[in-house]
Amino acid sequence: MRTRYPLAVGVLLTSLMLASCGADAAQPQSPPTSPAAEPAAPPPTTVADDPQKEPTPQPDAELTCDTIVSDGIVEALTSQGWTSVQEEFHIGETIVDDGLMCMWADFTTASDHGQMYAWGAIDDAKADAAMAGLTRDGWLRSTQDAHTYFTEDPAYAIATDADGFGMTYEFGDGWVKFADTKQGLLLIDVKR
Template sequence: MSPRIPLTFSALAAVLMLASCAAPDPTPPPSSSPSTSAEPTTAATTAPVDVKTPTPGAEPTCKTIITPGTVEALTSQGWTSKQEELRIGETLVEDGLLCMWADFSTASDHGQMYGWGTLDARTADVAQSNLKRDGWLRSTDGDLVYFTEDPAYAIATDEDGFGMTYEFGDGWVKFADTKQGLLLIEWKG
């Protein structure tokens, strides 16, 4: 896997704040309006990943939603995680978490984000509708639905040009700061 592009937390916070606005502004910022009204429907190019089955009664945490190798790589460079609530725009994922990984002991602008949560079909429909309204680009791969920020406005992208991406499955959602980062999230409830 290619090296990850670090994100600045201030820029990341700005993008997340824009994504969580309750109503679209009549003059939306670049990250919330697409340059065209057409919606790409290209299929995702990543292969499915085997997902570990959680222990009954186990709760997802920042150290369990991603692969053990990723946790080891992040912690070996002195990074720790901070957990926050997971939001999809203005939609709160009640049983979700967003994990921000970085070296919080020093003044650093590098980090990575991973999120996971359960959601019902109605909440998933509302969240996806709002992402589409806000200019996120939709694609599918089998039963999975992806919403990726417009790469023209992305802070960082993976080697395929995808920035922050949500992946919707049957009763769950994943989030990462790049589409390739979704491959590192293993948890399924």
């Protein structure tokens, strides 16, 4: 069984990795673009526009760290004395406007444990941009049950699950999830 590094190291490394996704001048991956040069995203497709496509799922309740995982998970985490910190959901340089990233841990003391969960509604254009960035940055892509997964290279993972997967994004139809392990994605249960 692998041990986790201290939570602060994990958060710092994750922040540095996400911050450096598009800013590393020593290894240019693609020509930089300015926000003005990016093509405008098409308007969201509604069911009336395309009867074959389901509408983007919207949660029943406001997105909070208590609503993106099941009540049982919230109870299990809080019973350990853990609390959550809520942040904007980023996938590299792509911001998931209708999303939320949550870090759960015991922030009152130095700890080597913590969990990250994120969920957000995302349109096709932003999903394509996020997936292109993950591919460019060396994340490993796989597909299962019509969902697309991007997992960090296990050689660089801070922590992995029983199957050897570290931080993982899951893209579905109109939504994206993130957890610090692939198995952790199963705990995200947004009511929609």
